[in-house]
Amino acid sequence: MASGSGWLCWVLPMTEIRQNRAPAANPDQDFNPCAACTVRDLSICQVLDEPELQRLAEIASNLHFSPNDPIIDEGEQADYLFNVTGGTVRLYKLLPDGRRQITGFLNGSDFLGIALNESYAYSAEAIDAVTVCRFPRRKLEMLLDEIPHLEKHLLGVSSNELVLAQDQMVMLGRKTAKEKVVSFLLSLSRRQEASGGKASPVSLPMTRMDIADYLGLTTETVSRTFTKLKQNQLIKLVAGGDVVLRDMDALEEIAEGF
Amino acid sequence: MASGSGWLCWVLPMTEIRQNRAPAANPDQDFNPCAACTVRDLSICQVLDEPELQRLAEIASNLHFSPNDPIIDEGEQADYLFNVTGGTVRLYKLLPDGRRQITGFLNGSDFLGIALNESYAYSAEAIDAVTVCRFPRRKLEMLLDEIPHLEKHLLGVSSNELVLAQDQMVMLGRKTAKEKVVSFLLSLSRRQEASGGKASPVSLPMTRMDIADYLGLTTETVSRTFTKLKQNQLIKLVAGGDVVLRDMDALEEIAEGF
């Protein structure tokens, strides 16, 4: 989910993060929307120079979605790739009887649709108000041929996702409910930090049901686990559904099963 | 998870082996190996022409491992990439208290090490007698720059792995023990077919413990589930630990949770 780490080499020139640009307003193709992009230096665009960015802008459109809007449907023809520029997205797969597994949450600067198959391997929905940058797949592929270091970067992103997927497997297959919930909170915390925020009040835009379907649990178990963590002074729930992590070290140990 | 499509071809050896860790690893005889490669047409070598193949052969070494030999260790410096050319490999991650999650089984033509940062994200061990083709990472990186379509192919392989990883998450998070075991047998079956074999007597080189650690179960539960499937005439255990799938359609339905 987190983009950024390189594969064969670190292609990322870690320019400092410019946080204060205004969000892209209603975008049209008559100016370069990337210039105003708030996640540009965190996303795949960080490896592009001005002319390249211009090329990309020409094939991109900005879209936004309201809570629970579908963004892509599993099995649907994969005509577009996306870059999330704001809000939070859930990716999931369903079993025929309705059981759901959420495979990841995306937010600002995450790339969506990297699976370059004919059809999408999972569904994606907006959790809150979401903005994305959308690229027609065919055009992006052509662009990739012209910008080899972009392709290399995508390979890095992809291989990083693979590492995260394996952590996720350990979590789903071998951790207890408590360890799962704590791991989840810590991963959100690290993610917030990585994108320039604070580690501690972790924001939880998703519902308990989303969390449960991500962790392979039920809402009740997630809720009970939160309650126990509160009782143990390890977390605190505050306004807006945010969670304060009160003892990072203790939480880290719990997450790894010590 | 049968880590997807194969990658680099069975390019061999000649370079002397700098044996840093792997036991029982001997270089093969020095003839041009690609000609005799059994997995070449299944691997990424299908996109290479003769000169390119030659370049690859020059940087490759052939190694083999005995059952339970370590191939790579999680956290170790990732100096090499591998292509499995024979036998079966288990990939796994451990929690500090020893709980193990197997994230995939690799065999002929599978690539090992694609999810790669500076250090390996998981450990790998030989399950049975394993042969691999090993590439120094630095040299392979240089080669990638010269062969762009190899890099593109790699992105495809990587994104395919991601799709498989997501199926694995559904399995671990939302399937019952029975569904897990049946899904596992079917994935092995499909894999055998894809590499030119028969769908039905599925060969199981790994132990019940390996299967359990792959499915997020215990050996006892795996064993009991096999027994129940036998009783229901859905499978039959035959000599050599092979499993006959007696009713594909019924098994497919069970695996998807209908």
Add this chain to the structure above:
DNA sequence: CGGTGCATTGATCAGAATCAATGATCGTGG
């Protein structure tokens, strides 16, 4: 206000884990 989601808490149940014993298979050495 009253309704509609969502979250929390409680009581009970069930599926898989754990604890424990027995069987089967295989490799080794006497």
Add this chain to the structure above:
DNA sequence: CCACGATCATTGATTCTGATCAATGCACCG
């Protein structure tokens, strides 16, 4: 060649974590 030990698989008895069933609480919004 057989006996022994070691490893792995199977089966049984019991426990326990997390699921299920059910009710209540809470906040937001028309």
